[in-house]
Amino acid sequence: MTPPDPSAPAVVLEHVTVRYGRHEALRDVSAALPSGAIGLLGPNGAGKSTLIKALLGLLPPASGRMRVLGHDVAESPLAVRARVGYMPESDAHIPGMTAVSFVSYCGELAGLPRANAMQRAHEVLSYVGLGEARYRNIETYSTGMKQRIKLAQALVHDPDLLFLDEPTNGMDPKGRDDMLALVRDIATTKAITLILSSHLLPDVEYACDHVVVLHKGAVATQGPISALKGTSGRVFEVRVKGDESGFADALRAEGLECHADDVGAMRVFVPEERGSQLLFQLALRHGVQVRHLRASVPSLEDVFARALGEP
Amino acid sequence: MPIHDQGYRHYTGERTLHGRGWWVIARAGLMDRLRERRFLGLLLFAWSLFVVRAVQLYIGETIAGAAFFTPTERTFQLFLDQQRLFVFFITIYAGAGLIASDRQSHALQIYLSKPITRNDYIGGKLLTLAIFLVAVTWVPAMLLLVLQVLFSGSLAFVADHPRLVFAITLASALQVALAVLTMVALSSLSRSRRFASMLYAGVVFLAAAIARALQASTGHPGWVLLSPENTLLVVNDAIFGGVSDSTVPLAIAIGALVALCAGCIVILERRVRAVDVVA
Numbered sequence: 001m002t003p004p005d006p007s008a009p010a011v012v013l014e015h016v017t018v019r020y021g022r023h024e025a026l027r028d029v030s031a032a033l034p035s036g037a038i039g040l041l042g043p044n045g046a047g048k049s050t051l052i053k054a055l056l057g058l059l060p061p062a063s064g065r066m067r068v069l070g071h072d073v074a075e076s077p078l079a080v081r082a083r084v085g086y087m088p089e090s091d092a093h094i095p096g097m098t099a100v101s102f103v104s105y106c107g108e109l110a111g112l113p114r115a116n117a118m119q120r121a122h123e124v125l126s127y128v129g130l131g132e133a134r135y136r137n138i139e140t141y142s143t144g145m146k147q148r149i150k151l152a153q154a155l156v157h158d159p160d161l162l163f164l165d166e167p168t169n170g171m172d173p174k175g176r177d178d179m180l181a182l183v184r185d186i187a188t189t190k191a192i193t194l195i196l197s198s199h200l201l202p203d204v205e206y207a208c209d210h211v212v213v214l215h216k217g218a219v220a221t222q223g224p225i226s227a228l229k230g231t232s233g234r235v236f237e238v239r240v241k242g243d244e245s246g247f248a249d250a251l252r253a254e255g256l257e258c259h260a261d262d263v264g265a266m267r268v269f270v271p272e273e274r275g276s277q278l279l280f281q282l283a284l285r286h287g288v289q290v291r292h293l294r295a296s297v298p299s300l301e302d303v304f305a306r307a308l309g310e311p
Numbered sequence: 312m313p314i315h316d317q318g319y320r321h322y323t324g325e326r327t328l329h330g331r332g333w334w335v336i337a338r339a340g341l342m343d344r345l346r347e348r349r350f351l352g353l354l355l356f357a358w359s360l361f362v363v364r365a366v367q368l369y370i371g372e373t374i375a376g377a378a379f380f381t382p383t384e385r386t387f388q389l390f391l392d393q394q395r396l397f398v399f400f401i402t403i404y405a406g407a408g409l410i411a412s413d414r415q416s417h418a419l420q421i422y423l424s425k426p427i428t429r430n431d432y433i434g435g436k437l438l439t440l441a442i443f444l445v446a447v448t449w450v451p452a453m454l455l456l457v458l459q460v461l462f463s464g465s466l467a468f469v470a471d472h473p474r475l476v477f478a479i480t481l482a483s484a485l486q487v488a489l490a491v492l493t494m495v496a497l498s499s500l501s502r503s504r505r506f507a508s509m510l511y512a513g514v515v516f517l518a519a520a521i522a523r524a525l526q527a528s529t530g531h532p533g534w535v536l537l538s539p540e541n542t543l544l545v546v547n548d549a550i551f552g553g554v555s556d557s558t559v560p561l562a563i564a565i566g567a568l569v570a571l572c573a574g575c576i577v578i579l580e581r582r583v584r585a586v587d588v589v590a
Binding site: 086105108127 | 324325332335336343412413415418421422425426427428
C-alpha cells in the first residue's frame, strides 16, 4: 500500500448535496480538508453525521463529487473504506461477542488475516485502555467503555483516516478527558488524519487544529483554528446593568463585533488600537453601568458564533 | 509515557483484497452458534430420523422378508419432508437473530463501514443458516443413499434410480433456499429476534392453516399457493416423480416460490442499509 501524501488534502468535497427525501441534509458543500486533526463542528442537525456517512459511501449524494485519500467515493467506496476507520455516534456492537473477538472480527472484515487481526485486536484494546476488560462481553460494558471499544474497532486495521462521530458522547468528565487525550495522541503521535465530529467546542478546540463549521447543511466557515480565531485585536467579557440589547446594538454600530451568551454576558472584539476605554465611553453614552469587564482571548466559541451569525 | 502509548503500532502486515467479507461473516455466524450446547443438541437431534431410516435400510437389505423396508425414491422424498420440522426449528434458532440482532445493536453501520458490500453482508448471513440447514437435509439424505449402497453391496439401487442424487440435491436446495431467504428477510424486518421468529412461524404454520381452510371451504386447489411449505411439497412431488395430491400446475407452483424468493430479496435490498432513511 502506498503511504498517503501528507501534502495532499485528505478529503475533497465538490458541490456535494445529500438529500433525505425532500430534505437537503447537505447543500452544495465544497471543502478541502488537509491531513491532521480536523474538527467538524455544528449544532445538532447541521449535517455532520450525514457528511461522514456520505464520505464513507453509505449515503449517495444527489450531486457533487467526493474524494477521500485520493479515491473517488462513488467509484471505489470499498477502497475508501479499506483505508478509513469509522467510530459511529450511536452505541454499536455485534451482540454476544467479547471485546477482543469483536475487534478482531472487525479487523478481519477490514481485510486483515485472522491471526494478524487477533494480534492487532490485543494491541489496539491495550492502546484504548481496555486491555484488562478485553475478555468481557461488550454488552456488560459501561458507556465509556463502549465508546472506547468503538474507537478500537475503528483503529484495528490501522486506517489512514479516522472518522469520529461524537466520540465523547455520554462520557463522564474523566472518561472524556481520557478519550480526548487518545484522540489527540492518534492525530499527533500516530500521524493518523482524523475528522472529529462534535457539537462540543472544547473537544474540538483541544484535539483539532483545523475546523469546518457546518450550519443547516452548508459550510459556514472553515480553516485552521488559529487563523479563524484571529490574532489581532482583543476580546473582553462584559456585563452591564441596564439596556443590554441597546448597548449591544450600540457596540455593533460602532463597528465592534459583539456576541451575547445565555447568562447575560457579552464577548466584545475590540481592535488593537482601541482599548477598553472605548467600552466605558459607549456605556456612559448609553446610560448603562459596566458591572464586569475582563480581558479574554479569542476562542473557538467566538469562531462558531461568528460562523453561525449568532447575535 | 502515557499508558495508551504502549499498545499501538502501525500495521505493516498483509491485507487481503476485498471480496471475502461474506465468508468472514458466515464463519463467525457458524462459530457463534456452534459454541452453544443447546444448538448442538438440536443439530444432533435433527439426525435422529436419519438413524431410524438407516436402521430401516439395514433391515431391508439384511433380513429376508422385510421387503416393506426396501427403499424407493419415495423413501428419500419422505425423509426430506420429515426433516422439515427440524429445518423449522433450526431456522428459527439460528436464523431469527441473524439481522434482527444486528439491527438492534446498530451493528449494520459497523459492518458496512468496513470494505464489504451489502451483498457480502447478506450473503454471509444467508450462508450461515444455509450451512446448518444443508447439514440436516442434503447431508443426511445423501448419507442414507451411501448407506444403502454399502448395505446392499452394489450400486444397483443408484443405477436403478439415476435421477435420485439430482432429486435429493434439488429438493434440499429448494427447501434450504426457501427457509433461508424467508427467515433472513423476516429477520431484517425487525429489531427483535423473537418477533422475527413469530413472523416465520406465521409464514410456515398460519399460512398453511389458512390455505387449508380456504381450500376446504371453497374447494379451489389454488389456495395451496398461500402456503410456501405446501407449495414446496407440490414441487417436490414433481422432482421425485411422484403423483401430487394437488392439482395446481407445477409451473404455477414454481412461479409462486420464485415470487416469494424475489420478494425476500427485495426486502433484504431495502432493509439492509447502514443508514435508515425516513423520507
